[in-house]
Amino acid sequence: MEDSDNGSTITKSSLTSVDSWITYFCSLAGHELYAEVPEDYIEDEFNLTGLSAIVPYYELALDIILNVDIDEMVESDSDGMSNDLDPSDEEGSDGLWKETPLKVPKNAQRPDVMALERYAGMLYGLIHQRYILSRNGLRQMAEKYNSGHFGYCPRVYCYRCPVLPCGRSDQPGTEAVRFFCPCCLDVYSPQTTRHSTIDGAHFGSTFPHLLLFTYPDLAPDGRTQIYKPKIFGFRVNERSVVGPRLPWLRLRPDDHTSTEELSMEFDGGGGGGSDPRYQKGRDDESSLAGKLDAVSIDRLNWQSESHKLSEEIARVKRKDPSSGGGFHIKEAIRRWLE
Amino acid sequence: MDDLSSGSDSDYTKYWIDWFLNTKGNEYFCEVDEDYILDRFNLTGLNSEVQHYSQALDLITDNLVEEEFDEDMRDQVEKSARHLYGLIHARFVITSRGLAKMLDKYKKAEFGRCPRVLCHNQPLLPVGLSDVPHSKTVKLYCAKCEDIYSPKSSRHAAIDGAYYGTSFPHMLFQVYPNLMPQKSTERYIPRIFGFKVHEIAKVHRWQDQMRERLEEQTRQNSKDHQ
Numbered sequence: 001m002e003d004s005d006n007g008s009t010i011t012k013s014s015l016t017s018v019d020s021w022i023t024y025f026c027s028l029a030g031h032e033l034y035a036e037v038p039e040d041y042i043e044d045e046f047n048l049t050g051l052s053a054i055v056p057y058y059e060l061a062l063d064i065i066l067n068v069d070i071d072e073m074v075e076s077d078s079d080g081m082s083n084d085l086d087p088s089d090e091e092g093s094d095g096l097w098k099e100t101p102l103k104v105p106k107n108a109q110r111p112d113v114m115a116l117e118r119y120a121g122m123l124y125g126l127i128h129q130r131y132i133l134s135r136n137g138l139r140q141m142a143e144k145y146n147s148g149h150f151g152y153c154p155r156v157y158c159y160r161c162p163v164l165p166c167g168r169s170d171q172p173g174t175e176a177v178r179f180f181c182p183c184c185l186d187v188y189s190p191q192t193t194r195h196s197t198i199d200g201a202h203f204g205s206t207f208p209h210l211l212l213f214t215y216p217d218l219a220p221d222g223r224t225q226i227y228k229p230k231i232f233g234f235r236v237n238e239r240s241v242v243g244p245r246l247p248w249l250r251l252r253p254d255d256h257t258s259t260e261e262l263s264m265e266f267d268g269g270g271g272g273g274s275d276p277r278y279q280k281g282r283d284d285e286s287s288l289a290g291k292l293d294a295v296s297i298d299r300l301n302w303q304s305e306s307h308k309l310s311e312e313i314a315r316v317k318r319k320d321p322s323s324g325g326g327f328h329i330k331e332a333i334r335r336w337l338e
Numbered sequence: 339m340d341d342l343s344s345g346s347d348s349d350y351t352k353y354w355i356d357w358f359l360n361t362k363g364n365e366y367f368c369e370v371d372e373d374y375i376l377d378r379f380n381l382t383g384l385n386s387e388v389q390h391y392s393q394a395l396d397l398i399t400d401n402l403v404e405e406e407f408d409e410d411m412r413d414q415v416e417k418s419a420r421h422l423y424g425l426i427h428a429r430f431v432i433t434s435r436g437l438a439k440m441l442d443k444y445k446k447a448e449f450g451r452c453p454r455v456l457c458h459n460q461p462l463l464p465v466g467l468s469d470v471p472h473s474k475t476v477k478l479y480c481a482k483c484e485d486i487y488s489p490k491s492s493r494h495a496a497i498d499g500a501y502y503g504t505s506f507p508h509m510l511f512q513v514y515p516n517l518m519p520q521k522s523t524e525r526y527i528p529r530i531f532g533f534k535v536h537e538i539a540k541v542h543r544w545q546d547q548m549r550e551r552l553e554e555q556t557r558q559n560s561k562d563h564q
Contacts (some may be wrong), residue, residue: 154453154487156467156477168455178455180528185538187526188453191490209528209535222541227479227486231505231512238552239559242511242518246484248548249525252541 020067025124030194032149033165033177034202035140037124037131042066047130052101054172055123057116059101064120065127122172125202129170132207141207142215153181154188157225157250163188164208167200175200180208183220184250222252354400358423363493366449366464366476367501368439370423370430375399384425387471394418398426424501425471431502432509440506441514452480453487456524462487463507466499474499479507482519523549 026034041047042065052058111119131137144150145162152160161183168175168187177198178187190196212219226247229236236243359367374380375398385391396402397419404412430436440463443449447461462478465486476497477486489495511518525542528535 154490156486156488180526185526185528185541187455189455191453206530209530209538213530213535227484229479229484229508231508233504236508236512238556239563240512241515242508244484245521245552246523248545248552249483250485251545251548253544 021065021120022124025121030192030198033195033198034124034128035132035137035144037127038136039066041131041134041136042127048127050099051123051126053099054102054126055119056102057111057119058123060116061119061123064116065124122199125199126172128202129204129207132203133210138211138214141211142218145211145218151179151191153179153183154191155181155184155186157227158183161220164211165198165203166208167203167205170201170204170206172199172201177203182208182212182218183222183224185222224250224252226250352400354398354419355423358420363491363497366494366497367423367427368431368436368443370426371435372399374430374433374435375426380429381426384422387425388418388422390415390418391422394422398423421471424498427501428466428469428503428506431506434513437510437513441510441517444510449478450490452478452482453490454480454483454485456522456526457482460519463510464502465507466502466504469500469503471498471500476502481507481511482521 020039022036022039025031026036042062048062055061132141141164145164148162150163150165152158153163158181161181163179163181165177166180166187168178176196177190177200179190180187190198227250228247229244238244355369355372358364359369375395381395388394393402393407393415397404397415402415407415431440444461444463447459449462449464451457452460452462457480460480460482462480464476465479466476467474467486475495476489476499478489479486489497525545527542528538
């Protein structure tokens with residue numbers, strides 16, 4: 001019920017916004033990163049709280065975004081401006097913080113259309129930053145992400161993982177848009193110059209992480225290959241002055257095992273004894289390898305099958321971690337051997 | 339004026355290597371010394387790798403009489419010549435002359451800069467993932483984050499990685515160790531409304547553990563070495 005409601009509002013707004021400023025803005029080159037913010041979201045003043053203190057010529061910029069007639073704008077312009085700056089505004093001082101719009105000097109010339117457009121873009125960006133954190137906005141962006149609208153990770157071993165736009169700061173004018181890759185958990189500069197002029201604050205620092213938080217299915221599993229520098233086929237040793245120093249940077253704990261378990265594996269299993277639960281699980285896995293040898297492996301594609309099995313075991317472990325997993329893992333192995 | 343421009347044109351056609359290096363998309367290649375190409379020892383084994391080997395070699399060294407061949411054959415020789423030049427290039431760039439030439443290009447950041455934000459525009463170096471031709475395209479190695487990236491432009495992304503080889507960037511830093519950039523342990527920390535993301539923070543803590551272990555190992559190793 002709720003879903004269909006939301007769906008209809010989106011289609012309605014996109015219908016009414018044909019040829020609107022928002023559609024035009026989102027169709028500009030490089031602006032395919034933006035989602036179209038429905039007009040009713042912008043019309044709700046609650047969603048715009050605080051923005052008039054950041055954006056110059058806030059009222060005019062808002063009028064441009066909402067397609068208020070330009071002629072009308074010019075006429076009502078002078079009245080609107082003087083009203084805004086009327087000192088009588090301060091009459092209702094109830095001790096609460098009040099938003100004060102950015103001061104524009106009195107009798108100042110209205111800025112030309114180009115400058116106003118820029119402020120409109122800035123205001124739209126800041127509204128956009130808030131909108132894409134809302135439920136509808138997240139869904140809209142998730143759809144765009146799913147279809148690869150935002151491009152792909154430049155890192156070779158992420159194998160063209162789709163990336164998400166973000167900013168490293170929420171303040172406008174600090175840095176251009178960056179792209180977050182959920183596979184290597186790192187941020188990259190835009191690959192095209194078209195995107196390097198877009199302000200990162202229009203997406204905000206929270207957005208990609210909230211999106212993956214809301215839609216965990218979209219996150220790729222973080223397993224990735226690590227590049228090993230080699231000279232004539234021999235790995236460059238860590239002892240070398242110029243040897244690898246940062247292999248941990250791309251290292252990720254294996255998804256199938258918990259973090260603690262993996263750190264034990266790196267110890268060479270030395271720490272494993274302290275937790276009989278994991279020890280047991282590992283015994284099961286090693287005895288499993290013995291069983292597999294017995295099974296006619298030639299019929300099976302060893303790698304894919306063993307991968308499937310380890311997945312099955314991980315699933316059982318995740319489902320019921322309290323029981324220690326021993327029994328269930330045996331169950332899983334039996335089911336797999338059948 | 340006219341004479342001058344036609345003169346420079348014929349210069350390009352006179353030297354095949356110059357023409358090749360000035361072609362769009364070949365910016366990653368450096369000029370292989372003519373002496374190096376003329377020394378047959380350096381080309382050992384390439385004759386079985388490249389079709390029309392001797393004609394292609396003649397074309398590279400500007401000794402080919404093109405009029406002897408028809409259009410079709412000329413195209414094939416041209417293709418072989420590019421391939422042959424690439425393979426010679428892979429051998430040349432790990433010689434001391436080649437390393438010096440590539441170093442110049444590296445200093446001018448002609449191979450582009452690292453797309454990773456926290457590498458702060460570190461210049462890149464081309465690297466192959468395989469020394470066998472026609473298997474993998476060229477990638478770019480960043481010495482700061484020790485990772486490899488795909489080239490930005492599709493023209494560069496189509497170059498064969500074997501024309502640079504798997505060893506080149508690492509060889510360069512072995513020869514010029516003082517050029518190794520300062521490593522930083524800086525990492526991007528994802529935040530939701532200013533709060534760290536639990537799952538990712540866990541991964542980061544785990545990575546820190548790995549780092550400490552590695553540093554401990556390196557310290558131990560160097561002590562043993564002394």
